[in-house]
Amino acid sequence: MRVLIVGAGIGGATAALSLHAAGITDVTLLESVSEIRPLGVGINVLPHAVRELTELGLGEQLAATGVATSDLTYVNRQGQKIWNEPRGIAAGYNYPQYSIHRGRLQMLLLDAVKERLGANAIRTGCRVLSSTTNGDVAELTYQRGDERITETADLIIAADGIKSAIRAEWFPDEGPPQWNGLILWRAVSRAKPFLSGKSMVMAGDREIRFVVYPIEDAAADGTQLINWVAEKDLSGADGSNFDWNKAIDRSVFAPAFAEWNYEWLDIPALIESAEAVYEYPMVDRPPLESWIRGRVVLLGDAAHPTYPVGSNGSSQAIIDTRVLAYALATMPVDQALEFYQNERLPKTRELQKLNRAMGPERVMQIARERAPEGFADIHDVVSPAELEEVAANYKRVAGFDPSILNSQPSWSAHISTAGVS
């Protein structure tokens, strides 16, 4: 089976590895940028996605590249604790959660693609324009320099992100991603570790928020590379820039966080010490009814872009790839695509909805509404049962409830043993 994958991001690269592991080795990635660089700042790979990458043989590389997050704490603007929970192994999962630099994760995946499928499996400078299906044959047209090229395959996987050309071709009236009025400013800073040195902290509420976690273990000088995201409601400003790499002057938002210096975490100092800050609006797209057109299928952000809330963007893309590869190894192609869609579309649709309602971070908004000036004890304003229900419900929907994940059968399958041609 010949497969063309559009986009060599985290979804596309993992799709190539998942197909290869399933015995589908005639796979080519077409990427629009001419040189793939390790772009982005920190992201989180949740235990359910770490399990999939571990089954792809990448567990050691992940452990050497990221930080195994041990706990997550929500605090209000004043730095008072609302909720704290263990994460990864400490939370009872068989697999860790990793906080990791997005670009370094992408490079780790692409290095594995080159090693396993050969360097020719990745073609850069190929901007995909359109696709069609005739019977069992899919056709993909792309621009490479001055040349317009059309190639055929048995399957095309569109993993071309939130601005997917294939999705735009299918839904020409969909327009740009939808913005909720929040702007995110993202950066990394080098600073002394805070809390356990493997902790993630979310401070604030719906109107203004700061998320922070380390993405490398401490260096010899005792400092750590710390990822942070400042968020503020700027409804009425320009939310139409969807470039992940737009650098911005920190004076736009730093004054809003000037008082956020807690004894255990100095947020103004973190903002001050960042080398560069990038701006991105909080955008998503509404769920689709179908991800399949003949022999073309959407995957990752092209299929289900959600707000970057609850650490799910990369994790859900990784799981997509494993389910799709499992299905292709064990079923005829058309049936496999249906299986993949039936398994993944309802789950990601629920997640998109939940993320619009702030996901697990809803506890921060509840605390803000009930005690805007702070509290002596969080249980004076929110009951333990209410706090626990928000966290547990999100884990159930996002598919990382420890008991479900630990007992779930593996998505590993191989075409030779499954007997599908």
Ligand SMILES: Cc1cc2nc3c(=O)[nH]c(=O)nc-3n(C[C@H](O)[C@H](O)[C@H](O)COP(=O)(O)OP(=O)(O)OC[C@H]3O[C@@H](n4cnc5c(N)ncnc54)[C@H](O)[C@@H]3O)c2cc1C
């Ligand atoms: C440069 C960049 C930086 C990012 N930084 C962050 C971050 O800091 N934090 C965060 O939470 N998320 C970030 N993201 C998004 C995050 O990577 C995704 O939400 C998640 O990993 C799902 O990945 P994906 O593979 O579906 O999409 P993406 O990671 O967006 O990958 C899509 C890939 O497709 C390529 N592509 C797009 N159009 C075409 C086309 N027409 N033809 C061929 N190739 C095409 C893109 O260049 C890209 O490599 C970033 C994405 C990008 C592209």
